[in-house]
Structure formats: C-alpha cells, structure tokens
Amino acid sequence: MIFTATNIVKQYPRSKFQLQVPNITLSEGAIVGVVGENGNGKTTLLNIVAGELEASGSLNYFGEEVKQDTDWSALKSKIAFIPQRIPRWYGSLIQNLKLKAALDGIPAEESDAYLDEILSFLGLMDYKHLKWTEISTGYRLRFELARMLIGKPNLLVLDEPLANLDINTQQKFLSDLKNILQDKSYSTAVILSSQQLHEIETVSDHMIFLRKGESVFSGAVNELEADHDQFVFEVQVEAADKARLLTYLQANNLTYGATGEYLQVSIDKTGTSNDFLSDLIKEGFTVKYYRNISKSTKRLFNQ
Amino acid sequence: MKAYFNKIDHHLLQKYPNLWVLGVHIYIPIILALYLVIGIAGLLYPLNPLPEFYRYRDFFENTSVTMILPTILLVVIFIIRQVKFNSKRVHLSLPYKQQFLVFLYFIFLFLSITTLPFVGNITAYIKTTIVLDEAQFSEDVKIMQKGFVHFYLEKSYVDDPEDCVEAEANGFYIDDYGDHRSYKRYELNDTKDSLIVYRHFVDYSYNNDLDTISLDQAYREIDSFIALSHKYQGDVTKVDPLQIVNANLKTDRFYTKFEKNVRPAFSYLQDYGAFDNNINFHNKVINKGSFFFPLEWDFWRGYMFVTLVLAILLIILCSVNIAEFGWGMLVVALHPTVFGIVAALVAFLFRDVDGENASTLGMFLLLLFTANAYFFAFNKRFKPALRRAFAIACHIYTPVVACLLIVLFKEASDCCYFDASYRQNCDCFLPFTRNQYNLMTLYTLLIGALISTYFFGRYYKKQYVNPQIK
Structure with a gap:
C-alpha cells in the first residue's frame, strides 16, 4: 500500500472551515481523483497527503505510520507534489533536469540516457533545450512532471494539473499519467484534483467528492450509480425549446434542477439510460447536449 | 574556450551538482584572474626612483574605489545565481552538513570577491617590502639622522x-x-x-x-x-x-x-624633496598601518562583519521563501527600531544613572529584546510565517547581540576610564586587555554566525520539510 489515512481532520479556526475525510487509500498503480467545488477542501486534502500540511488523523506512507519523529526529508524524497502554481525554473530546462538527476544520485554516465527516456516518454525531447519562459503552460506542467519522475516517486500528488490546459493537452497529460503507472520498475500511485470531471473520472480508479470539507462520496465511479435508484441526465436543448421541455418534465413528474443553461433530470431506473434521449427526440426537441451523469460525481454537485 | 567551459560545466553539473550550483567553475576562475590582473598591476607600479608617496597611495586608493562597482556586480551576479539554482527546494534537500559547508563557501567567496579592490594595495606593499630594505634603512637612518x-x-x-x-x-x-x-x-x-x-x-x-x-x-x-x-x-x-x-x-x-x-x-x-619623500616612503612601509588601510588588522576586523552579514543573508535567502525573507528583513529592521525607542525612554527615565550601570541596563534591554525575538520565533501559538520571520531576525541578531554584550560588558567593567565624576564607588575590573576584548568581539561574531547558521539551518529545514501548521 502506498498511502492510507484515517480520520483526517484539518481545521482553520479563523474561517471555521473544517476538512473531514474518514479514510483514503492509495494502492499501487491506482489513480484517485479528488473533486468538489472551489473552496471545499481539495487543495487542503492534497497538501495533507503530500506532507505539506499538518492535520490530525492517522497517516501511513509506504507501510509506515507517521509519528512525531518521522523523517519527513526521507519520506518526501518518495513523494512528488506538483502544486497548482509551479515555481519558475531558471536556466535551460535540460539543465534543471540534469541538476535534479545529479542531486537524486543518478550516476553521471546514466543520467543523459535516463533523462532522454523520460523526455521521450512525455514527448518533450524537442523542447529540452528551451527555457521556462519559452514553453506553454501545458509543457511546463509536463516538464515539472518529468522533473518529479526523475526520483522515481512512489506517490504523485497533483493539484489541479488540468487547469489552464486545452482539451488535447489534458488528454495527453492524463494518458501520460496512465503510462507512468504502467511502468512496473517502481510502484506508484497518483492522487489528483480537478474540475474536469469527465476527464478525471475517465482515468481514476477511485473518486473522492468533497463538499464543505466533508467527503460526501469516496469510491469507484461505478459505486456511485449503485447507491441510487435513478438515472441522472444533463440536458441542454435549443433556447426556443427550453420552456416546452420544462412543461414536458413537469407533465411527466420528472425531478429536475437547473445549472445555468443545463438541466439535470432524474428518472427512475425503469428502462435503459437511452430511453430518455429517445423520448426527447420523439417529442421533437433539438438536443444540443446530453450526458448521462448517473456514474459521475457531477450528479453530486447539485444535491 | 567556450566548448572547454561547457565541458567542465556539464561535468560538474552531473558529477558534483552542489559545486555546480555554487558556481565554483565560474567564480573561482574569475576571482583568480582578477586577483592576478590587479595583483600584477600592483607589482608593476615603478619604484625606481621612488614615486611621491601621496601619488603612490592615491593611485592604489583610486584603484580600490574603481574596483568597487565591479565587485558589487560580481556579488550581485553570485547572489542571483544562488537564488536561481540554490533555491529553497535545492538547498533544503541537502543534508545539514552540506548546508553548513555551503555557508562556509559563501563566506569564502564573499571574502574573495569583496577583497578584490585591495589586492593591488597588498601586492604593491609586498613589492615595496622586497624592493626596499627595511632593516638596512633602520640602520642607515640612525646614521643619517646625526648628519x-x-x-x-x-x-x-x-x-x-x-x-x-x-x-x-x-x-x-x-x-x-x-x-x-x-x-x-x-x-x-x-x-x-x-x-x-x-x-x-x-x-x-x-x-x-x-x-x-x-x-x-x-x-x-x-x-x-x-x-x-x-x-x-x-x-x-x-x-x-x-x-x-x-x-x-x-x-x-x-x-x-x-x-x-x-x-x-x-x-x-x-x-x-626627493630625499624627504624617499625617507618618508621608507618609514611608511615600515609602519604598515599608515601605509595602506588594507594592511591594518583593525580594518579587516571590521570588514569580516560585512562578509559575514552577506553570507548570512544569502544562506537565509536560499533557505526560505522570498516573501518570508522580506518579512524577516522587515522584522530585522523594525525590532531594533522599537528597541531603540524603548532604550531611549529608559535612558531618559534613568538619566542620572552612571556609565557603568547604563551599560548594564543596556545589556539587560538587549537580552530582553533578543529573548522577545526568540519568543516569537519559537512559540507555536503564532503563525508559522510570523515565527519564521522572527527566526530570520534571530539568526541575524544572535551573533551581533553576542558581540554587543561583550562590548557592553567591557564598558560596564571599564569604569576607571570614565570621567572622574563617575569614578566614585567604581569597582574597576577588566579581566582582559582592550585588544583582547576587540579580538574576542571578532571571534564571537564569527563563532556566533557559524553556530547561529548551523542551528537556524536546521530550523528552516524542519519548518519547510515537515508538514506545516496553517
């Protein structure tokens, strides 16, 4: 087991905010996604997991319980934490990577090949001689990831890595993460937070949903649906059809809520998840957006 | 040449990253080259016939003044490199022992860089001692004195x-x-x-x-x-x-x-005029003190303070967040200001107190304010950022306060030298000579800086590596 924690409690007396997470488990090769609205404790939780923030509760890293005399310096050499704001690098990118490799004790004769391997893996070879200011945010993130991977960390903690990335870069980054976990030369687990629910749910084995500091849901995405006897859909129709759709939903006694232009509709699991879409099309609605969020933490946002 | 430098740079980066970060391959050769050039310039100054002494001295004093800007530039460039490559995340990843060695290197490098303006003076002096036969002059002058x-x-x-x-x-x-x-x-x-x-x-x-x-x-x-x-x-x-x-x-x-x-x-x-200048020149060489100020031990004693302060500031800059360094500097500036105001008030209230007791009172106040800074630095009730700002201040204060205590203790024990009106009931006891006190002050500063840096190096590391209380 890479990391386990029970009864994490962190209080901020001034804001009276309290984070309470009963348990987290990060097993080898697992990706855990942490989601929730802004200010609900995602960054706090990741900071606690990364050993940046003190909290009460029991923490166990790599099979060892954290105690008063724990050598955090040694422990943190196995943890890679990428904060939302990555500190700027100075000098050329490759210079920084070589420095990290040397400081991590990689022998000089192996260093170049090892770094090339990581850079090739992340598709960064063409950019290694550039400087921090010459690359985009997405590449900065990937270079930071490359730097973190040099020390072969056993725990990767990523705070909002997808923020400010375009959709393609997000996909590429998440695919990189998956690939890293497939490297069997050392065991790794990843915990990351994001607002990109669809993307993060696609790669995560386990999701934690935080609301006002409390872990509302913690488990595999599939478990989310199992807990409910309703399908939940997110729908957007042409503006001209919106009033008619509301009348339709009321006429059929369907529960719904609105988030901006989107409607979140709950339907009893009497048929299949496609039935509702068929009904809408039959009724002549022009559907602009339709998504089944029954297995997504998205459904928790409006509860 | 560039290829050769790149090769060394690459080699150091991969084999000795700590030395690469410190830029030993850049600064040591630059300093050595400058030492050589300025040193040779000092040696090249013609001494036959002996130049007029004031022209000779002015030449080297002007050289020193001219070298101030390049020296500052070198210091700034060195600091920038350390801030860039020896930042908190690199510096705090080093074991304590290596962190401390980095501090010793800072002292060495700052001393090497900042002594550049005086290299010419020193080599010029060495040349004069070689060219001019002091012992012979001492013999000759006794005879010439008579004639x-x-x-x-x-x-x-x-x-x-x-x-x-x-x-x-x-x-x-x-x-x-x-x-x-x-x-x-x-x-x-x-x-x-x-x-x-x-x-x-x-x-x-x-x-x-x-x-x-x-x-x-x-x-x-x-x-x-x-x-x-x-x-x-x-x-x-x-x-x-x-x-x-x-x-x-x-x-x-x-x-x-x-x-x-x-x-x-x-x-x-x-x-x-030539004869008088010649005799005068010889005398200045023999009495080094009046020859060039960089030959005076007193000058270097004060100068050590400059290099130590620079080295301490840089090691702190490498160990903490830039923002917290700024707060630390604010505390360093404001805390003595408050101390000064309180001391002035106390001095006003106790204006009839004699010099000996005034020194004792000064010592007490100094200890009180230092204890206050330590209280803020180590009391867990305060915010970590505030504690670290005070810790930075304590890091700097500790060696300085130790020195000041010695100075004040000397003053308190030195009442025999006060004005006659203060000598009543004075129990004069100076366990050491004044020179010994001066030396003691220097060593205290040096040892205080080393101990303080070692101790607070551990403090910063613990503060930033261990989980934070926010």
Whole structure:
C-alpha cells in the first residue's frame, strides 16, 4: 500500500472551515481523483497527503505510520507534489533536469540516457533545450512532471494539473499519467484534483467528492450509480425549446434542477439510460447536449 | 574556450551538482584572474626612483574605489545565481552538513570577491617590502639622522632676538605674538671647540633637542651622511666637512615669524624633496598601518562583519521563501527600531544613572529584546510565517547581540576610564586587555554566525520539510 489515512481532520479556526475525510487509500498503480467545488477542501486534502500540511488523523506512507519523529526529508524524497502554481525554473530546462538527476544520485554516465527516456516518454525531447519562459503552460506542467519522475516517486500528488490546459493537452497529460503507472520498475500511485470531471473520472480508479470539507462520496465511479435508484441526465436543448421541455418534465413528474443553461433530470431506473434521449427526440426537441451523469460525481454537485 | 567551459560545466553539473550550483567553475576562475590582473598591476607600479608617496597611495586608493562597482556586480551576479539554482527546494534537500559547508563557501567567496579592490594595495606593499630594505634603512637612518643637521636646517635662526619679549636658556623664545620660536640651532660653544646643534628630523621620528658635539664628531657625521644619503636620493652639493661646517656657521640668520616665510637656513642636498619623500616612503612601509588601510588588522576586523552579514543573508535567502525573507528583513529592521525607542525612554527615565550601570541596563534591554525575538520565533501559538520571520531576525541578531554584550560588558567593567565624576564607588575590573576584548568581539561574531547558521539551518529545514501548521 502506498498511502492510507484515517480520520483526517484539518481545521482553520479563523474561517471555521473544517476538512473531514474518514479514510483514503492509495494502492499501487491506482489513480484517485479528488473533486468538489472551489473552496471545499481539495487543495487542503492534497497538501495533507503530500506532507505539506499538518492535520490530525492517522497517516501511513509506504507501510509506515507517521509519528512525531518521522523523517519527513526521507519520506518526501518518495513523494512528488506538483502544486497548482509551479515555481519558475531558471536556466535551460535540460539543465534543471540534469541538476535534479545529479542531486537524486543518478550516476553521471546514466543520467543523459535516463533523462532522454523520460523526455521521450512525455514527448518533450524537442523542447529540452528551451527555457521556462519559452514553453506553454501545458509543457511546463509536463516538464515539472518529468522533473518529479526523475526520483522515481512512489506517490504523485497533483493539484489541479488540468487547469489552464486545452482539451488535447489534458488528454495527453492524463494518458501520460496512465503510462507512468504502467511502468512496473517502481510502484506508484497518483492522487489528483480537478474540475474536469469527465476527464478525471475517465482515468481514476477511485473518486473522492468533497463538499464543505466533508467527503460526501469516496469510491469507484461505478459505486456511485449503485447507491441510487435513478438515472441522472444533463440536458441542454435549443433556447426556443427550453420552456416546452420544462412543461414536458413537469407533465411527466420528472425531478429536475437547473445549472445555468443545463438541466439535470432524474428518472427512475425503469428502462435503459437511452430511453430518455429517445423520448426527447420523439417529442421533437433539438438536443444540443446530453450526458448521462448517473456514474459521475457531477450528479453530486447539485444535491 | 567556450566548448572547454561547457565541458567542465556539464561535468560538474552531473558529477558534483552542489559545486555546480555554487558556481565554483565560474567564480573561482574569475576571482583568480582578477586577483592576478590587479595583483600584477600592483607589482608593476615603478619604484625606481621612488614615486611621491601621496601619488603612490592615491593611485592604489583610486584603484580600490574603481574596483568597487565591479565587485558589487560580481556579488550581485553570485547572489542571483544562488537564488536561481540554490533555491529553497535545492538547498533544503541537502543534508545539514552540506548546508553548513555551503555557508562556509559563501563566506569564502564573499571574502574573495569583496577583497578584490585591495589586492593591488597588498601586492604593491609586498613589492615595496622586497624592493626596499627595511632593516638596512633602520640602520642607515640612525646614521643619517646625526648628519642631517649639517646639510639642511629649516626655521633655524631668528634675525633679531632683541625684538623678543623673552629669551629662554633652552634655545626658545616667545615672540610678540606668543609663538614659540627656536634660534641658534647651529653655533660654536663658548670655548669654540664644539658645536651646539639642534638635532632635527630626517624621518620626523628623531627627538628634537639641542646637542653638543666635537668638531671631529661633526666631520664624521658629515662623511657618514654623504656615504649613505645617495642611496635615498639625497645627493649633496658639498662634500668637504670642514667647508660645510664653516659655511653653516656663517649662514645668515632668517627671521621666521610667519610660516610662509619659512625657508632653509642652509641646504646642501641637490633635491631635498626627493630625499624627504624617499625617507618618508621608507618609514611608511615600515609602519604598515599608515601605509595602506588594507594592511591594518583593525580594518579587516571590521570588514569580516560585512562578509559575514552577506553570507548570512544569502544562506537565509536560499533557505526560505522570498516573501518570508522580506518579512524577516522587515522584522530585522523594525525590532531594533522599537528597541531603540524603548532604550531611549529608559535612558531618559534613568538619566542620572552612571556609565557603568547604563551599560548594564543596556545589556539587560538587549537580552530582553533578543529573548522577545526568540519568543516569537519559537512559540507555536503564532503563525508559522510570523515565527519564521522572527527566526530570520534571530539568526541575524544572535551573533551581533553576542558581540554587543561583550562590548557592553567591557564598558560596564571599564569604569576607571570614565570621567572622574563617575569614578566614585567604581569597582574597576577588566579581566582582559582592550585588544583582547576587540579580538574576542571578532571571534564571537564569527563563532556566533557559524553556530547561529548551523542551528537556524536546521530550523528552516524542519519548518519547510515537515508538514506545516496553517
């Protein structure tokens, strides 16, 4: 087991905010996604997991319980934490990577090949001689990831890595993460937070949903649906059809809520998840957006 | 050359990252090259004939001043490199021992860089000690001292002693304006078999006094002077001792009421200015202190403070967040200000307290304020950022306060030297000499800085590596 924690409690007396997470488990090769609205404790939780923030509760890293005399310096050499704001690098990118490799004790004769391997893996070879200011945010993130991977960390903690990335870069980054976990030369687990629910749910084995500091849901995405006897859909129709759709939903006694232009509709699991879409099309609605969020933490946002 | 540098750079980066971060391959060669260039410049200054001393000294002082900007530039560039590559995340990843070695390197490098302006002075001094034979000069000057009176006499006679208010038996009189004047500095005694001469300076060190010598002795002194003086650019215009003595005795008297009228009574030196400068130059070399200030130990004692402060500031900058460093500096500035205000108030309230007790009171206040800074740095009730800001202040204060305590203790124990009105009930006890105290202050600063840096190095690491309480 890479990391386990029970009864994490962190209080901020001034804001009276309290984070309470009963348990987290990060097993080898697992990706855990942490989601929730802004200010609900995602960054706090990741900071606690990364050993940046003190909290009460029991923490166990790599099979060892954290105690008063724990050598955090040694422990943190196995943890890679990428904060939302990555500190700027100075000098050329490759210079920084070589420095990290040397400081991590990689022998000089192996260093170049090892770094090339990581850079090739992340598709960064063409950019290694550039400087921090010459690359985009997405590449900065990937270079930071490359730097973190040099020390072969056993725990990767990523705070909002997808923020400010375009959709393609997000996909590429998440695919990189998956690939890293497939490297069997050392065991790794990843915990990351994001607002990109669809993307993060696609790669995560386990999701934690935080609301006002409390872990509302913690488990595999599939478990989310199992807990409910309703399908939940997110729908957007042409503006001209919106009033008619509301009348339709009321006429059929369907529960719904609105988030901006989107409607979140709950339907009893009497048929299949496609039935509702068929009904809408039959009724002549022009559907602009339709998504089944029954297995997504998205459904928790409006509860 | 560039390829060769890149090769070394790459090698150091991969094999010795800690040295690469410190830029030893950049700064050590630059410093050595500058030492060499400036040092050679100091050696190249011609000493034959000896230049006028003030021109010589001004040249090296101007060189020092010119080197200040490049030195500051080098210091700034070095600091920037450390901030860029030896930032918190790199520096705090080092073991304690290596962090401490980095601090020693900072001291070494800052000392090396900031001494650049003085390298020329030091090599120039070394050259003069090689070129000028101090031991021989010391021997020669004793002999020339005796003979000089026969070759050059300034402000020697008064024209009309009758105009004087008072004449004194010791050869001085007081004129109308109350000025002391000397007269009759070269004359035969009453029995006409000896000379009464007024021994005066060759090197300003000779104790001016009237001396009575036989004529034979005078001739010997003249011969000895001629034999030596040319070595010191003191070629003479007359060489016959008998002729010289007779000429001196016949010399017209000068009334030297005003300084502007001062001129030699006689001079048989071809170039008195060159001779005087030569002797003066030798003397300055022997008395290093007045030669160049960088040769004075007192200067370096004060200078050590500058390098230590720079090294401490940089090691802190490498160990903490930039923002927290800024807060730390604010505390460093404000805390003594508050201390100053309180001390001024206390001084006002206890204005009748004598010097000894004032020093004791100063010590007490200093300890109180230091304890206050430590209280903020280590009390877990305060925010970590605030504690770290005070820790930065404590890091800097500790060696300085230790020094100040020694100074104040010395003052408190040194009441014998106070004004007489303060000596009542004074129990003067100084366990060490004043020089020992000065040395002790320097060593305390140095050791205090080392201990403080070692201790707070651990503090910063613990603060940033361990989970934070926010």
